[in-house]
Amino acid sequence: MISGNMPLAAILSIGVLSSKGISICNEETIVARCSIGFLIFSQRSSGNTSKAAFQDRIGAIQRELQQFLDPNEVVSPKSKEQQQNLRISLRSITPEIVQSLPNETARCAPKCERTVQAVSCRNPNVESATPPNAISSRRIRLRNNIVTGFHSPLIHKFAAGGPDAKKAFPVEPIREGLRRLETTPKEFIKRTPTSEQPPHPRRGPDYSRPHPRRGPDYSGELTPSRIEFLISGLREARDRRHQ
Amino acid sequence: MTNGPLEEEEIKVFITLNSPLEQFAIIPSIPVKIGNSYSPFTNSPLFMLLTTGLVPLSVHSATKNGGNLEPNAWQSLVELIHDFVLNPVNEQIGGLSENVKQKSFPCIPVTFTFLSFRNPQGMIPYSFTVTSHFIITSGLSFSPFIGITLVGSQRNGLHLFSFLLPAGVPLPLAPFSVLPELIPYRFRALSSGIRLFANMMAGHSLVKISSGFARTMLCLNNIMYFSGGLGPLSIVFALTGPELGVAISQAYVFTISICIHPNDAINLHQLQFSIVMGLKLLSF
Numbered sequence: 001m002i003s004g005n006m007p008l009a010a011i012l013s014i015g016v017l018s019s020k021g022i023s024i025c026n027e028e029t030i031v032a033r034c035s036i037g038f039l040i041f042s043q044r045s046s047g048n049t050s051k052a053a054f055q056d057r058i059g060a061i062q063r064e065l066q067q068f069l070d071p072n073e074v075v076s077p078k079s080k081e082q083q084q085n086l087r088i089s090l091r092s093i094t095p096e097i098v099q100s101l102p103n104e105t106a107r108c109a110p111k112c113e114r115t116v117q118a119v120s121c122r123n124p125n126v127e128s129a130t131p132p133n134a135i136s137s138r139r140i141r142l143r144n145n146i147v148t149g150f151h152s153p154l155i156h157k158f159a160a161g162g163p164d165a166k167k168a169f170p171v172e173p174i175r176e177g178l179r180r181l182e183t184t185p186k187e188f189i190k191r192t193p194t195s196e197q198p199p200h201p202r203r204g205p206d207y208s209r210p211h212p213r214r215g216p217d218y219s220g221e222l223t224p225s226r227i228e229f230l231i232s233g234l235r236e237a238r239d240r241r242h243q
Numbered sequence: 244m245t246n247g248p249l250e251e252e253e254i255k256v257f258i259t260l261n262s263p264l265e266q267f268a269i270i271p272s273i274p275v276k277i278g279n280s281y282s283p284f285t286n287s288p289l290f291m292l293l294t295t296g297l298v299p300l301s302v303h304s305a306t307k308n309g310g311n312l313e314p315n316a317w318q319s320l321v322e323l324i325h326d327f328v329l330n331p332v333n334e335q336i337g338g339l340s341e342n343v344k345q346k347s348f349p350c351i352p353v354t355f356t357f358l359s360f361r362n363p364q365g366m367i368p369y370s371f372t373v374t375s376h377f378i379i380t381s382g383l384s385f386s387p388f389i390g391i392t393l394v395g396s397q398r399n400g401l402h403l404f405s406f407l408l409p410a411g412v413p414l415p416l417a418p419f420s421v422l423p424e425l426i427p428y429r430f431r432a433l434s435s436g437i438r439l440f441a442n443m444m445a446g447h448s449l450v451k452i453s454s455g456f457a458r459t460m461l462c463l464n465n466i467m468y469f470s471g472g473l474g475p476l477s478i479v480f481a482l483t484g485p486e487l488g489v490a491i492s493q494a495y496v497f498t499i500s501i502c503i504h505p506n507d508a509i510n511l512h513q514l515q516f517s518i519v520m521g522l523k524l525l526s527f
Contacts, residue, residue, distance in 0.1 A: 026458060030458055034454070034476070034483050038480060058314060065312060
């Protein structure tokens with residue numbers, strides 16, 4: 001009812017204002033009023049469409065971020081102190097990774113830092129009481145996601161063979177650190193029996209070939225001590241690169 | 244409807260009529276005199292500074308600290324503008340020169356953002372449309388054109404002129420083909436500038452003419468004139484949307500034309516050359 005009477009009210013108000021010379025005194029005010037009226041009209045007619053488009057986009061981004069989390073995993077309560085320590089340890093990796101990036105990527109350092117933080121700090125919420133095979137598969141997936149996430153957008157920049165290519169790929173310090181995890185002392189590795197390891201994605205649950213480099217009992221869990229070892233590996237790789 | 248001499252109010256209305264081209268007048272804002280030269284700071288650079296100051300500020304505030312992983316509406320808008328410009332860059336500046344694409348990309352979204360915020364600026368009351376002056380638009384179109392020609396000549400040397408030779412033309416006809424082709428090559432930049440300037444000037448002039456007509460009819464205190472004045476008023480209302488659309492579409496067209504130049508000047512006839520050579524080899 002009100003929206004139907006809007007044009008009539010507008011015409012009457014224009015008539016009154018123009019007869020008195022109030023606010024319709026020159027062309028600029030007419031153009032301004034028509035622009036404001038057009039914006040209000042377009043907001044009423046298609047404002048929900050644009051809002052829905054933005055919401056769809058935000059939803060799609062949220063779904064992509066949720067892929068880092070397995071939706072079937074269940075979070076059960078764990079000691080808060082242990083969780084907090086693990087969260088702090090995981091966050092401490094982030095500056096090391098960001099510092100190892102070449103200068104050209106330093107511009108996106110805050111975003112990279114946030115990405116690594118968001119990816120790595122989801123772990124403490126999930127790893128607390130989930131089954132070990134789910135944790136280990138997620139660890140492996142997370143590690144590969146972090147490495148790939150830094151590798152793929154930068155490979156186009158450094159693959160041309162120009163002066164940038166002479167600098168090390170930012171993924172190298174990460175891989176160096178992760179490679180060191182293979183040679184970690186035995187007490188840092190939680191031994192998980194082969195039967196509790198995650199099933200091979202293609203060869204089925206009965207496939208039991210042990211990892212060629214890491215041995216049959218490698219579980220892939222990121223314990224705080226292993227995280228410290230990883231950080232020291234990253235530092236060594238960075239120092240070696242700067243020499 | 245009055246049949247006698249014009250009333251005082253009607254005379255006042257006619258006297259205070261503004262020309263529709265007055266909105267394009269250059270008005271000195273800050274007089275600056277250096278020796279014998281008088282170089283005032285006019286409304287044109289003032290509005291340029293406003294745009295170049297406000298737009299980066301708003302983009303910076305929308306993407307503070309690198310932005311959020313889950314963007315809000317403003318950050319989404321900035322990202323959409325970035326993706327909107329990235330598509331023509333990837334499509335037009337393609338081929339073998341990946342480096343050229345990356346090096347020329349920063350200039351292109353800046354140009355698009357600059358134009359898409361500056362073109363509709365004339366719809367704001369008492370503002371100034373910077374791109375309604377040919378000197379500005381020709382500067383915008385010729386500067387990348389000259390730069391790309393210099394880069395193309397640096398990369399390809401005299402082989403750059405092979406772009407002006409259409410594929411399949413025999414060699415004896417080359418001088419008669421290359422020299423006339425120089426004229427349309429230069430006219431590409433000129434046409435970009437003229438297109439933008441003409442669209443902005445014509446569109447804003449039309450809006451101002453219609454609004455002046457509406458104002459004249461509405462302010463005559465006569466019911467007949469008032470009812471007639473609603474027509475031009477509705478025209479102004481209806482023109483607002485298309486004028487905003489033209490402003491943004493002209494910015495996009497200008498950006499596309501900038502994207503086409505690097506591909507032609509640097510890649511030349513890469514695809515055509517390879518096809519022609521391949522066909523020649525097959526014929527042997």
